[in-house]
Amino acid sequence: MTLARRLLAVLSLITASSAVAETTHYPLTMMNCGRDIHVDAAPDRTVTVGQSATEILYALGLADRVVGTSVWFTPVLPEFREANADIERIADNDPSFEAVVNRRPDLVTAQYEWHIGPTGSVATRDQFQDLGIDTYIMPADCDTKDNATGGDGTRTAAFSTDSVYKGIQELATIFDANDAGDELIDELKEREENAISRAESLSLPDDLSAVFWFSSPDGSSDPYVAGRLGAPGYMMDKLGIQNVIRSDEEWPTVGWETIARADPDLIVIATMDRRRYAADSVETKRDFLHHDPVASQMSAVKNDHIIEMDAHAMSATMRTIHGLETLVDALSGMSFSR
Structure with a gap:
């Protein structure tokens, strides 16, 4: 092999390796909504309290790790109907603490802090922690938001889709599904940019x-x-x-x-x-x-x-x-x- 070909081969390997997301190393410590969470291994059994966390986990290819869902506003996205049909819906709205715990989760993911937070309507994070159950709240509900004021909380700064992407990436890291997380974020960012571009062409x-x-x-x-x-x-x-x-x-x-x-x-x-x-x-x-x-x-x-x-x-x-x-x-x- 000539020197030029060897250099091309090395460059192609570097490019390929850089496209692969980093593997999660456990135990993992992460700051989530003002609280450190510690994850010893990729969760096997997850209960979701909120549709947002449910659909993100499905989109990451992690439906087989979800053992119960709750708090639904609208039907699941069409592409997830088949996977969702085999997973128990614990409650359409707020589940009880006992119903969540009875599914024996090692992680509970919540869309809203008022469900699982300092005054959680389902339970506090400490109540789950006392049973050895980790909790994760979607950052979109606590970044730039004070949930202690107002009926559904008060924004301290404008919501950005960056907080949604942050939640996707952090869940992907927790489950060691980093490649899937990157792909999902790239897809959503492209859709976001296309929608904004289309709106600009409307001359509103x-x-x-x-x-x-x-x-x-x-x-x-x-x-x-x-x-x-x-x-x-x-x-x-x-x-x-x-x-x-x-x-x-x-x-x-x-x-x-x-x-x-x-x-x-x-x-x-x-x-x-x-x-x-x-x-x-x-x-x-x-x-x-x-x-x-x-x-x-x-x-x-x-x-x-x-x-x-x-x-x-x-x-x-x-x-x-x-x-x-x-x-x-x-x-x-x-x-x-x-």
């Missing part, structure tokens, strides 16, 4: 405004709408849309009179299977918007600029990228006259 009005309505306890209650710094705020910021809600809370309640005075150009409503509140139903939301004497007078209602979006995409999850795509798809079919 500079003063376009919107409100994101998640749900309401009943017809007479103020709606839960998206604050300016959460996942919907990220979508609006990327597309140059103004959020008429200026609160830093994740999901503040705001009266329809206040929203109507702001008169948003778009109303984005959450679709979900959950039926905890009356307005979880998208039909109920639409009926209210068209028949309430105040809401029906808004420009978005009169112009039929009402967009349906997967409720899970409105949360800080990897589905936020899907939500961004949904928003761009809907806007591409709308016209705005000023």
